[in-house]
Amino acid sequence: MKRHQIKTSKESFGKENAYLRAEKRLKELKGFYWHLFWYLAVNIFLIIVILVNSNGDNIWHFGTYTTPFFWGIGLGFHALSVFGKNLIFSKRWEDRKIQEHMDKEKKQWK
Template sequence: MKNDIDTYLEDNQQSRFEKEEAYLRAKKKVDKIVGFYWHFAIYIVVNIFLIVMIYSKSGEPFWSFAVWSTPLFWGIGVGFHFLGVFGTDYLFGKDWEQRKIERYMNKEKDNRRWE
């Protein structure tokens, strides 16, 4: 009977450990997402300010490299931050390749209706 109780306690502890581990992984992921959103919000606010200030003070045309260089290079960094947080699955999805294959197969089938 003692062995039955020990086994139950170990399973319960294992279950609690797995739940806590899952919670910590989820919290870490949410923290990364929040960090990205803050980075993106700061990027928008600061670059609007910089674009207005550089354009008004430099005398350069609005679409010149001097006005848009900071948003461009910082935007590349924000893009890499996005990929680091969300990964490429966000853009293509896990079954993206399969959907594309089916779409092209259906398109080919539609083109061969006369056969």
């Protein structure tokens, strides 16, 4: 096998791997947005039903908001699982920390 063929196969493997990672990320985002859509749709529907059936009397009752509250906690954890990976320890944060350590090492050797 020639060097060109090996290089080409490595490049195609890298592109395929990047595509698979991007596809996985897209599925995560799509799953979160569908979760958010259903959260809003169902909870708006429930609150409207409660308003119509109680003539507005039970709107401030805790039971009215238990579903949005507890489902919202789940939605928050879902958001953290999708967006939280890069929220705190982003690539920019990693680069900045690496630079700080390199600068610290450089100062020690002077």
